[in-house]
Amino acid sequence: MNIPKTVNMYCAWCKKHNAHGIFVSKKRQKRTLSKGQRRFKRKMEGYGSFPKPMPTGKKPTQRQDLRFKCEECKKSNTRSKMPRVKKFELTE
Numbered sequence: 195m196n197i198p199k200t201v202n203m204y205c206a207w208c209k210k211h212n213a214h215g216i217f218v219s220k221k222r223q224k225r226t227l228s229k230g231q232r233r234f235k236r237k238m239e240g241y242g243s244f245p246k247p248m249p250t251g252k253k254p255t256q257r258q259d260l261r262f263k264c265e266e267c268k269k270s271n272t273r274s275k276m277p278r279v280k281k282f283e284l285t286e
């Protein structure tokens with residue numbers, strides 16, 4: 195799927211249509227010592243926990259996590275879900 199690097203779309207802060215640059219957001223690392231992760235880790239071990247370990251295999255297609263950055267106010271928006279695609283490219 196080819197997507198242009200800039201699109202004209204509505205900016206909620208400027209309250210008008212502006213050019214937005216598109217970029218793929220970086221994946222965040224899990225905070226391994228956070229309360230939720232510690233609780234999850236404890237739940238995953240022993241009896242009476244999750245029925246199976248979480249699946250590790252990757253799906254054949256991925257949904258891209260795109261961010262749209264307004265070129266006037268430099269604030270970035272997200273948009274609703276992108277379709278699942280095998281191949282993804284940002285074009286000029």
Ligand SMILES: [Zn+2]
Pocket residue numbers: 205206207208209212264265266267268269
């Ligand atoms: Zn803006």
